[in-house]
Amino acid sequence: xxxxxxxxxxxxxxxxxxxxxxARDRLFDWLRIPxxxxxxxHAGDCVRAAEWVRDQLxxxxxxxxxxxxxxxxVVIAHHPGTGPAGAPRLLYxxxxxxxxxxxxxxxxxxxxxxxxxxxxxxPRVVARGAVDDKGQTLMWIEALRAWHAVAGGPPVPVxxxxxxxxxxxxxxxxxxxAANRDALRADxxxxxxxxxxxxxxxxxxxxxxxxxxxxxxxxxASRDLHSGLYGGSALNPINLLARILGDLHDAxxxxxxxxxxxxxxxxxxxxxxxxxxxxxxxxxxxxxxxxSVPAGERGRxxxxxxxxxxxxxxxxxxxxxTGEGSKTVIAAEAHAKVSFRLVPGQDPAKVxxxxxxFVNERLPADARVEFRMRGGSPGIEIPDDSPWVRAARAxxxxxxxxxxxxxxxxxxxxxxxxxxxxxxxxxxLLGFGxxxxxxxxxxxxxxxxxxxxxxxxxxxLLGRLAGP
Amino acid sequence: xxxxxxxxxxxxxxxxxxxxxxARDRLFDWLRIPxxxxxxxHAGDCVRAAEWVRDQLxxxxxxxxxxxxxxxxVVIAHHPGTGPAGAPRLLYxxxxxxxxxxxxxxxxxxxxxxxxxxxxxxPRVVARGAVDDKGQTLMWIEALRAWHAVAGGPPVPVxxxxxxxxxxxxxxxxxxxAANRDALRADxxxxxxxxxxxxxxxxxxxxxxxxxxxxxxxxxASRDLHSGLYGGSALNPINLLARILGDLHDAxxxxxxxxxxxxxxxxxxxxxxxxxxxxxxxxxxxxxxxxSVPAGERGRxxxxxxxxxxxxxxxxxxxxxTGEGSKTVIAAEAHAKVSFRLVPGQDPAKVxxxxxxFVNERLPADARVEFRMRGGSPGIEIPDDSPWVRAARAxxxxxxxxxxxxxxxxxxxxxxxxxxxxxxxxxxLLGFGxxxxxxxxxxxxxxxxxxxxxxxxxxxLLGRLAGP
Numbered sequence: 001x002x003x004x005x006x007x008x009x010x011x012x013x014x015x016x017x018x019x020x021x022x023a024r025d026r027l028f029d030w031l032r033i034p035x036x037x038x039x040x041x042h043a044g045d046c047v048r049a050a051e052w053v054r055d056q057l058x059x060x061x062x063x064x065x066x067x068x069x070x071x072x073x074v075v076i077a078h079h080p081g082t083g084p085a086g087a088p089r090l091l092y093x094x095x096x097x098x099x100x101x102x103x104x105x106x107x108x109x110x111x112x113x114x115x116x117x118x119x120x121x122x123p124r125v126v127a128r129g130a131v132d133d134k135g136q137t138l139m140w141i142e143a144l145r146a147w148h149a150v151a152g153g154p155p156v157p158v159x160x161x162x163x164x165x166x167x168x169x170x171x172x173x174x175x176x177x178a179a180n181r182d183a184l185r186a187d188x189x190x191x192x193x194x195x196x197x198x199x200x201x202x203x204x205x206x207x208x209x210x211x212x213x214x215x216x217x218x219x220x221a222s223r224d225l226h227s228g229l230y231g232g233s234a235l236n237p238i239n240l241l242a243r244i245l246g247d248l249h250d251a252x253x254x255x256x257x258x259x260x261x262x263x264x265x266x267x268x269x270x271x272x273x274x275x276x277x278x279x280x281x282x283x284x285x286x287x288x289x290x291x292s293v294p295a296g297e298r299g300r301x302x303x304x305x306x307x308x309x310x311x312x313x314x315x316x317x318x319x320x321x322t323g324e325g326s327k328t329v330i331a332a333e334a335h336a337k338v339s340f341r342l343v344p345g346q347d348p349a350k351v352x353x354x355x356x357x358f359v360n361e362r363l364p365a366d367a368r369v370e371f372r373m374r375g376g377s378p379g380i381e382i383p384d385d386s387p388w389v390r391a392a393r394a395x396x397x398x399x400x401x402x403x404x405x406x407x408x409x410x411x412x413x414x415x416x417x418x419x420x421x422x423x424x425x426x427x428x429l430l431g432f433g434x435x436x437x438x439x440x441x442x443x444x445x446x447x448x449x450x451x452x453x454x455x456x457x458x459x460x461l462l463g464r465l466a467g468p
Numbered sequence: 469x470x471x472x473x474x475x476x477x478x479x480x481x482x483x484x485x486x487x488x489x490x491a492r493d494r495l496f497d498w499l500r501i502p503x504x505x506x507x508x509x510h511a512g513d514c515v516r517a518a519e520w521v522r523d524q525l526x527x528x529x530x531x532x533x534x535x536x537x538x539x540x541x542v543v544i545a546h547h548p549g550t551g552p553a554g555a556p557r558l559l560y561x562x563x564x565x566x567x568x569x570x571x572x573x574x575x576x577x578x579x580x581x582x583x584x585x586x587x588x589x590x591p592r593v594v595a596r597g598a599v600d601d602k603g604q605t606l607m608w609i610e611a612l613r614a615w616h617a618v619a620g621g622p623p624v625p626v627x628x629x630x631x632x633x634x635x636x637x638x639x640x641x642x643x644x645x646a647a648n649r650d651a652l653r654a655d656x657x658x659x660x661x662x663x664x665x666x667x668x669x670x671x672x673x674x675x676x677x678x679x680x681x682x683x684x685x686x687x688x689a690s691r692d693l694h695s696g697l698y699g700g701s702a703l704n705p706i707n708l709l710a711r712i713l714g715d716l717h718d719a720x721x722x723x724x725x726x727x728x729x730x731x732x733x734x735x736x737x738x739x740x741x742x743x744x745x746x747x748x749x750x751x752x753x754x755x756x757x758x759x760s761v762p763a764g765e766r767g768r769x770x771x772x773x774x775x776x777x778x779x780x781x782x783x784x785x786x787x788x789x790t791g792e793g794s795k796t797v798i799a800a801e802a803h804a805k806v807s808f809r810l811v812p813g814q815d816p817a818k819v820x821x822x823x824x825x826f827v828n829e830r831l832p833a834d835a836r837v838e839f840r841m842r843g844g845s846p847g848i849e850i851p852d853d854s855p856w857v858r859a860a861r862a863x864x865x866x867x868x869x870x871x872x873x874x875x876x877x878x879x880x881x882x883x884x885x886x887x888x889x890x891x892x893x894x895x896x897l898l899g900f901g902x903x904x905x906x907x908x909x910x911x912x913x914x915x916x917x918x919x920x921x922x923x924x925x926x927x928x929l930l931g932r933l934a935g936p
Binding site for chain 1: 679690691694699704706709713714758764765773774778783784785795804809834879
């Protein structure tokens with residue numbers, strides 16, 4: 001690999017520094033377009049936001065176009081790169097759509113009139129989409145722009161996909177990916193939609209939990225019964241549902257589905273040491289939402305519980321009389337939505353089967369169950385020693401003067417799962433948001449220091465991946 | 469006590485037989501008044517139904533009047549009786565209001581146009597209120613009428629209370645009873661709003677279960693949380709609620725509240741034999757509602773489980789996301805409505821306390837609970853050897869040529885509890901309905917054979933209680 005401190009990377013970084021104010025102005029321009037994908041009234045704004053970023057890419061040498069979907073369009077762009085044959089092809093993914101800005105009265109300034117204000121870390125941009133994901137997407141576009149200015153283009157071939165439905169579940173993305181497999185062929189995906197550890201410490205997210213989501217519907221009598229006339233004789237499906245779900249965890253907080261932990265790997269000593277060194281304050285993390293004590297699996301650290309251990313949570317439950325006052329009814333049915341967060345090594349299909357078995361084993365005579373399983377995605381882990389993670393660690397260490405931490409995320413990022421499943425791509429999750437950025441909340445912001453450091457890091461990464 | 473087969477009872481029974489067609493016509497008249505207490509449009513009909521029965525009582529020598537309440541009026545009537553001083557004073561209770569008739573399209577004939585149709589037990593009356601409770605109320609009024617015709621009045625002093633809000637929870641009855649304690653002084657209450665064992669077998673209901681009804685509200689985090697970001701660390705109040713409620717019963721179906729069975733008496737050998745001899749077919753009872761196997765306490769007979777054993781049932785449960793599709797939320801709160809059916813010997817206040825204790829003992833750090841207790845009534849048992857039960861058994865045996873069975877009811881009858889609590893009165897529950905009468909359902913009916921046998925039984929009871 002090239003020495004990243006030599007030209008042209010040095011020149012690219014200098015160019016980014018010189019162009020920082022203009023980059024901020026471009027971010028403002030994009031943020032002024034209220035591309036709220038969830039609100040039909042903003043459909044035209046979504047197209048405008050897509051066109052805006054298409055034009056940015058076209059201006060720096062990309063073959064860029066809008067592709068219609070049944071929802072909002074996808075921006076797709078290609079650049080052959082200026083580097084040697086055999087350089088890896090990168091697929092950059094971002095999204096131009098934003099969350100609804102409501103409740104509007106909680107914003108200090110209008111959500112689509114971006115402003116620069118001073119914060120403890122210097123100037124920040126306040127607007128809907130500042131960090132999620134226009135700011136983080138524009139970081140790597142600015143890196144590509146600087147490479148274009150200095151070297152006529154990126155040193156590696158680049159494909160760009162920027163969708164407009166991430167905030168509404170990426171409804172049409174899978175079909176788009178599947179239909180464009182050839183055009184999207186690449187060696188790795190690069191995504192900036194996650195966070196740093198803190199303002200000083202860069203982070204690469206290398207673990208995501210997967211998900212199995214199930215609705216169970218329990219049925220007993222053919223109609224609701226009077227609890228006086230039938231109580232003590234008739235099966236009560238809510239009692240039964242509580243018994244089944246109450247049995248999901250043992251006294252140590254472990255999930256009791258048969259075989260649930262099959263394939264779950266313990267942390268390596270190295271991973272454990274690295275996560276321990278993060279100094280994650282779980283009490284403070286919980287304190288922000290009014291809790292104080294970890295309620296999950298005993299004998300695990302906070303990061304481990306959140307990133308490397310699977311869970312079972314009832315997400316919703318309903319049955320019987322739920323109105324005001326009292327009604328003495330034995331319901332005919334009872335319902336729950338239950339989800340399992342999975343870690344790498346667990347097979348979603350086996351977890352689904354285990355859940356069915358767990359419930360079925362606990363059904364008495366006269367109870368009938370229906371399951372509705374919704375998708376199912378495995379936990380994902382990018383090996384710490386993959387060339388992509390190694391390259392990213394190197395450039396982040398150069399940019400920030402300290403090692404990047406490798407962290408996990410407790411949730412899934414659906415596009416990462418889709419890219420793996422449909423295109424066979426690993427994702428390099430290189431994020432520059434901060435925990436207090438207010439993603440999805442009023443007064444969303446992005447630190448300009450993060451924006452600029454992110455662009456510089458992406459510029460370095462392009463240089464490093466170019467070879468030799 | 470008098471010989472019930474001697475005059476005047478013999479003459480009264482003859483009078484009832486001779487007057488049967490006119491009695492049926494009077495029932496038709498009352499049934500034509502659509503006194504649906506739940507429907508404001510029928511408020512005037514409720515007054516008409518009250519006035520109709522007041523006039524019936526006035527016509528047979530009672531001092532009868534309507535008393536206003538904040539809802540529908542109460543009919544109150546008194547007769548000093550014609551018998552010797554010292555005869556017991558009876559308080560007859562009934563209600564003139566009926567359930568709504570909807571769904572109207574399921575009625576074979578209009579609900580307020582009573583018709584006589586032939587059934588397997590002879591002619592029956594089909595109309596809303598036929599059995600519940602106009603028919604059963606008119607039975608004892610017809611008995612009083614016959615006594616009036618033969619002997620100038622009942623042989624014992626009688627007070628009558630007929631309310632118009634039974635089907636809407638007797639909202640104003642307690643206040644009426646409390647405000648009229650002196651006027652309502654009596655030795656026993658007589659109520660016909662229950663059933664026979666079957667068309668051949670008279671029954672006295674001597675046991676009613678009581679009720680403790682609680683809503684529990686569990687609170688954890690200060691807001692709903694993302695199950696990916698927090699799952700495995702944050703307390704999930706629905707998981708907790710399931711664990712608590714799932715723990716309510718042991719493997720034998722016994723309720724696990726501390727001290728729950730304190731004071732619960734085992735059946736006497738005599739009671740057990742009597743109930744065993746009923747030949748109650750629990751499988752058939754459950755089969756009618758799509759069940760097949762008793763789900764309650766193990767090692768008990770059907771009647772015992774339903775009438776003499778306490779229960780715990782979750783009547784409603786809700787929390788988290790209950791809409792279509794999936795939402796990966798850890799809810800901030802979870803709720804349930806839980807009721808306990810009580811049997812004589814259990815103290816409702818102690819059961820409430822035990823439930824609080826049971827829940828509190830299972831609360832981890834960060835969980836908070838609120839309880840909303842709604843009333844609480846004890847189980848009721850009228851001793852088999854009370855003079856009222858003995859008298860009723862005797863007259864039913866005479867009328868039906870076979871012994872009456874003493875049965876229980878799994879639910880409570882609120883007026884029975886009110887009469888005991890506010891007036892200190894035991895209730896003699898002498899009912900002539902059948903299980904297939906369709907109370908509260910379309911095509912409600914009352915067998916004329918039951919109507920007439922009930923009137924004759926009431927006439928005999930009056931004679932028997934008169935002395936000597």
